[in-house]
Amino acid sequence: MGFFDIPARRVLKNQIMHYFTYKGRELCAEDVPITELAREYGTPLYIYSQKTLVRHINAYKSAFEGYPHLICYALKANTNGAILKLLAGEGAGGDIVSGGELYRALRAGIPAKKIVYAGVGKTEEEINFALRKKILMFNVESADELARIDEVAGQLGAKAPIALRVNPDINPKSHPYISTGMREHKFGIPVEQALLLYRQASRMKNVNVIGIHQHIGSQLTEITPFADSLKKTLSVIDRLRGNGIGLKYLDVGGGLGIPYREEDNPPEPSELAGKLLPLLGESGRGLTIIIEPGRSIAGNAGVLVTKCLYTKAGADREFVIVDAGMNDLIRPSLYGSYHRILPAVNNRREIKKADVVGPICESGDFLAKEREMPAVKKGEYLVVMSAGAYGFSMASTYNSRPRPAEVLVDGKSHRLIRKRETYPDLVKGEF
Ligand code: LLP
Numbered sequence: 001m002g003f004f005d006i007p008a009r010r011v012l013k014n015q016i017m018h019y020f021t022y023k024g025r026e027l028c029a030e031d032v033p034i035t036e037l038a039r040e041y042g043t044p045l046y047i048y049s050q051k052t053l054v055r056h057i058n059a060y061k062s063a064f065e066g067y068p069h070l071i072c073y074a075l076k077a078n079t080n081g082a083i084l085k086l087l088a089g090e091g092a093g094g095d096i097v098s099g100g101e102l103y104r105a106l107r108a109g110i111p112a113k114k115i116v117y118a119g120v121g122k123t124e125e126e127i128n129f130a131l132r133k134k135i136l137m138f139n140v141e142s143a144d145e146l147a148r149i150d151e152v153a154g155q156l157g158a159k160a161p162i163a164l165r166v167n168p169d170i171n172p173k174s175h176p177y178i179s180t181g182m183r184e185h186k187f188g189i190p191v192e193q194a195l196l197l198y199r200q201a202s203r204m205k206n207v208n209v210i211g212i213h214q215h216i217g218s219q220l221t222e223i224t225p226f227a228d229s230l231k232k233t234l235s236v237i238d239r240l241r242g243n244g245i246g247l248k249y250l251d252v253g254g255g256l257g258i259p260y261r262e263e264d265n266p267p268e269p270s271e272l273a274g275k276l277l278p279l280l281g282e283s284g285r286g287l288t289i290i291i292e293p294g295r296s297i298a299g300n301a302g303v304l305v306t307k308c309l310y311t312k313a314g315a316d317r318e319f320v321i322v323d324a325g326m327n328d329l330i331r332p333s334l335y336g337s338y339h340r341i342l343p344a345v346n347n348r349r350e351i352k353k354a355d356v357v358g359p360i361c362e363s364g365d366f367l368a369k370e371r372e373m374p375a376v377k378k379g380e381y382l383v384v385m386s387a388g389a390y391g392f393s394m395a396s397t398y399n400s401r402p403r404p405a406e407v408l409v410d411g412k413s414h415r416l417i418r419k420r421e422t423y424p425d426l427v428k429g430e431f
Contacts, residue, residue: 017259018052018300020385025346027383029409034305034344037414038381041405043307044324046392048083048417050410052301057090060293063273067289070136072116074254074294075101077389082408082417083298084108093136095254095292099126106133116251116290118165118213120145120186127152127160137161139213139251141188143197146207153206162201163211163251166194166236168229172217172255175335181216181229188214191236198236202245209245211290212237215253218295221266223275226255230279237285247287252276254292258299260338260386269296295389302388304329304404305344306367308376309359318354320376325358326365327398329384329391333364341368344381349374356382360399392418400426 019030026033029047037047060071072093075084079101084094085108093114094105105115117130118139127149130138140146140162153160167188170181180187189197201209214233216225230252237247257266280287306324313319331337341356352375356368367384376382395403402421407414 017055019049019055020052020300020303020383022346027342027344027346029303029414031412032409032414034303034383035381037407037409038305038307038344041407041416042420043305043381044328044404045305046302046387046404046406047305047414048078048080048298048302048388048406048408050086050408052388053083053086053297054090056293056297056301057087057092059269060291060297061091063269064277064289064291067273067277067284068287069289069291070114072114072251072290072292073297074292075105076393077294078298078302078391078393079104080392080406080417081108082415084110086408087297093290095294099123099129102126102130102133102135112136116163116213116292118215122148124148124152128156131156131158131160135161137163137211137249137251139163139165139211141165143189143193143200146197146201146204150204150206159206159208161208161210163209163213163247163249164189164194164197164201165213165215166191166233168214168216168232170216170225170229170232172220172225173222174217174219174255174257175337177335178219179217181214181225191232194236195239198240198245199243209247211247211249211251213251213253213290215251215292216255218255219257220255221257221264223267223272226252226272227275227279230276234279234285237287249290250280250285250287251290251292254294254296256293256296258296258386258389261340269293297389299389300386302386302391304384304387304391306382306384308378308380308382310378311354311376317370318352320354320356320373320382322356322358322367322382324367324384324404325360325399325401326362327360327396327401328358328404329367329387330394330396331387331390332367332369333362334394339367339387340385341371341373342383342385343374343376344383347374351375359401397421397426402426 072095097119405420406418
C-alpha cells in the first residue's frame with residue numbers, strides 16, 4: 001500500500017466515504033483514472049462520483065427509514081443541475097436560500113412540495129416566486145420577514161406555509177464562520193421571542209403555521225450540540241402545543257461533518273438518527289422530520305484536479321504552483337480548511353514540505369500550507385480531495401479566470417455536466 005492509499009477497511013466502514021481510490025498507481029474516480037479525465041477535459045476540473053452521491057443519500061434514507069421524514073438536500077453545497085437531477089431521482093427534496101436556488105431546484109425536477117426555504121434576507125420578489133410555486137414551507141428568520149410574507153401572500157390570495165427558525169443559542173464547536181445557532185449570530189429567532197411570534201403568526205390571515213426549524217452550523221463533528229439544540233426546539237413545540245398551536249414539521253437542519261483528514265471520524269447519518277429520533281418519544285409527537293444535509297451528501301463525492309505548472313524554491317520553503325486558485329476552491333483561503341492533496345499517479349518518491357499555491361495575485365491564494373507531500377513534478381496532476389461541497393458553488397471568476405468544467409463519473413462512463421467557461425462567458429452581460 002502506498003503512502004497515500006486509503007485503507008480499504010475505512011472505505012467499507014464509513015457511510016460518508018467515497019469512490020476515489022488508487023487502483024495500482026492511478027487514482028481513479030470510480031473506474032476511471034483521473035489522469036485520463038484531466039487529459040480529456042483539461043484542468044482545473046471538478047470530478048464527481050455518482051455512486052458516492054447515491055450512497056450518501058441512501059445513508060440518510062436508511063437512517064430515518066420507518067419514521068416520517070423528508071431529506072431536503074442543501075443546494076448551496078453543490079448546485080450543478082445534473083447532480084440535483086440525480087438526487088431528485090433518489091427522492092430528495094431541497095433546502096434553498098434564494099430565488100436562484102429555487103429556480104435551479106425546480107429546473108432539476110425537485111418537486112416544490114419538497115422544498116424548504118431558509119435565509120435571513122428573502123426579498124419580496126423571492127417570496128412571491130416561492131409562493132407562486134407552492135413550496136413546502138418558508139423557514140422564517142425574523143418578525144419583519146414574517147410580516148412581509150403575510151403581506152405578499154395576501155396580495156396573491158395565497159396562504160403561506162411557515163416554520164420559524166429558532167436560534168437555540170448552542171455552540172456547535174465548528175469554525176466561527178459556519179456556526180449559526182449562537183445568540184450572536186444573525187440566524188433564527190431567540191426562543192422566547194419565537195414563542196410570541198408563533199402566537200402572532202397563528203392569528204395572521206395569510207399564513208399557515210406548520211413547522212419549526214433549527215440549523216446550528218456546518219461541519220459538525222459531534223452529535224451532542226445537535227441533540228442539545230433539538231431538546232430546546234422540542235420544548236418550544238411542547239409549549240406551543242399547550243397553547244393550541246400544533247406543528248407538523250420539525251426541520252432539524254443540516255450540518256453533519258465529513259472526514260477531510262484521514263483520521264477524522266465524524267458521526268454518520270445512522271448515528272445522528274439514532275441519537276435524535278429517541279428524543280422525539282415513542283409517538284414521535286406526530287411530527288414529520290426534515291433533514292437538510294449538504295456537505296455530507298456532496299463533499300466527499302467530488303474532487304478538484306489541478307496541474308502543477310511550476311515548482312520553485314522560495315527563501316524558506318518550496319512552492320508548488322498549480323493551475324487552480326482560490327477562485328476555484330476558496331475554502332483553504334477563507335476558513336483555513338484542510339483538503340488532502342494526492343498525486344493522480346502514486347509513484348514512490350521523496351516526501352517534501354511545500355505550499356501548494358494558485359495563480360491568483362494574493363498571498364491568501366493557497367490550497368495547502370507547509371504540506372508534507374511527495375515531491376511534485378512540473379506537469380503532474382494533483383487531486384484536491386473532498387471538494388464536492390462548497391467547491392464549485394463558491395467559485396468565482398476573480399482575476400478573470402473562467403470557472404472550471406465539471407464531470408460526472410458513473411462506473412466506467414463519464415460525461416461533462418458543465419462546460420469550462422470561456423473568455424466570452426466572462427464578459428457576458430457587460431456593455
Ligand atoms: N440548512 C441551512 C439552513 C444551512 O444554512 C446550511 C448550510 C445547510 C442546511 C447545510 O449544511 P451542511 O450539511 O452542508 O453542513 N461554505 C461553508 C459552509 C457554509 C454552510 C452554510 N449553511 C464551507 O465551505 O464550509
